[in-house]
Amino acid sequence: MSMNQTSIEADRTLLARIGVDQVAARERRGRRRNFWTAFAFMAPALALVGGLLLYPVAFNIYLSFTDWRKFSGLDTFAGFKNYERLFGQVYFMDAAVNTLIWVVASLIFPVGLGLAMAILLRGIRFEGVFKNLIFLPRVLAPTAVGVIWYYVYAPGGLINHLLSVVSGHPVTIGWLYQSDTVTPAIIATHVWQTVGIVMVLLLLGLSAIPKDPVEAAQMDGAKPWQTYRHVILPMLTPTLVVVSIISVLAGFTAFDLLWVMGAGYSGQRTLSLVVYMYFEAFQKGGWAFGGAIAVVIGALVLLVTWIQAALQAKAERMVR
Template sequence: MAALSQEDETLLRRIGAEAVAAREKKARRRNFRSAFGFMAPALLLVSGLLLYPVAFNIYLSFTDWRKFTGLDTFVGFRNYERLFETIYFTQAAFNTMIWVVASLIFPVLLGLGLAILLRGIRFENTFKSLIFLPRVMAPTAVGVIWYYVYAPTGLLNYLLSLITGRTVAIGWLYQDNTVTASIIATHVWQTVGIIMVLLLLGLAAIPRDPVEAAQMDGAKPWQTYVHVILPMLMPTLVVVTIISVLAGFTAFDLLWVMGAGYPGQRTLSLVVYMYFEAFQKGGWAFGGAVAVVIGILVLLVTWFQAALQARAEKMVR
């Protein structure tokens, strides 16, 4: 049998490679069709309940649609111009930034402190359950409970009266200088439990070898936490930060239940402003414009924090 020439061998290898590539391409197409068939119900659900409403809201924000009037007029950017012409939007944006900062700093710092203090102590699970308990309650129920706690004749003023020995009847939710701090304290009380649990999971995932090595080198406990544990806990802290910031941007339940109409603008967040304009005043198009602005802000913050998380993970590696 005559040996194949070099050109024939090259041709045969090329034909074999093309046949393998064709089979792989056919297999990928078949796998894609199968996967798409399984994903189709979920895609339809997401499209119907998420993508379409978002797209429709964006279109709605460029119209002059009011309640029960229909898509009458296309007004371009007029609704967005109105946002910056009213003091309420500016006040709502300022209050929202306060909520974002407060939702980031206080729950995270307190949750981290509790996670460090409770880890490994006696009755750890009991304390964790008690701190986590407010998280399982509906925000509306929490708002109603604390509304009566902060009432002039409520529990807080009663305790202050016992401590000071004189009658205290402060309207915590009726005064400009106390309402924001009061609602923030309620928010921290409800959310610190989930932050603590997430950070406890992050602490449990940290390997013992670097910690033991630092202890053998004579590092003090606070030095071990600052220079060894916290850097390794950074990915979990970034996730917790994202959750906290999004909670600040979307704050509605507590503000509406505890502060609606009392000090007025002091409890007006962007989400409350959107709800009030769309559902209370019937200006759905203008409320849609507020929702678009909120969405853009959330996307920007989420993108920034995702980049921060990627950097944190590289630092750990």
């Protein structure tokens, strides 16, 4: 090969390399332009999330390590003093136990009754009417529901009146003033209000199940309860997990009904972690101590949500 041919081949290689570099540089500029364009569209949402969610959470965590009480002590670092005080109080254990009761009740009763109603109402005559009636309490504000049921449970309320008619003698039970009835009464009100949304979500999940596996099971001679147990329920598991997450979060954050309906009860049976936090922060002015309670609640919610998300992923893999 002559020197001229070698030079020509080198020039071609160089030009090709320059072309590749130009294409790569153009692609990098395009990626940067796309990134900043996407960032410009996301900036308002990021500002809202940062200003309304991330900053308050970060500030509350900082607040829990200070000695802030009302309008003084925000700049005084207290270390883990608030957490040591929190875990050393008997009220915290009462509130934690009551919150656990609420979480379990919010998981078992609404989900169980909602699933039963979804199965029974699916495909029946006047299905829409029954669904609307059951879902109606969900559109009411929890505070309004608490006030209504506060008078239903009153000594001269509807429940005692019905019991008086059935038993034939006056009944004046103080359902919200006795330690053994106040929590079940409030939980029953919570179930009455939330079972509708659980039923609707499960009905949506049932309607999304393909018909082929169900028809195949019926052709093989499976009875209705066997079809539901071995075919429908396994395929409904992802929806059940989502509904369970919503129900558990509702149990952790229960406040309105407890505050409205349990205000007249002087014991600790209606003291949940959220009510305890509100009482300490806004009634007693211990904002740093209330912030510590909020951090504990947030950590518990994140832990439970992570566990349920792992269960949901496992359930989805089983369905596939």
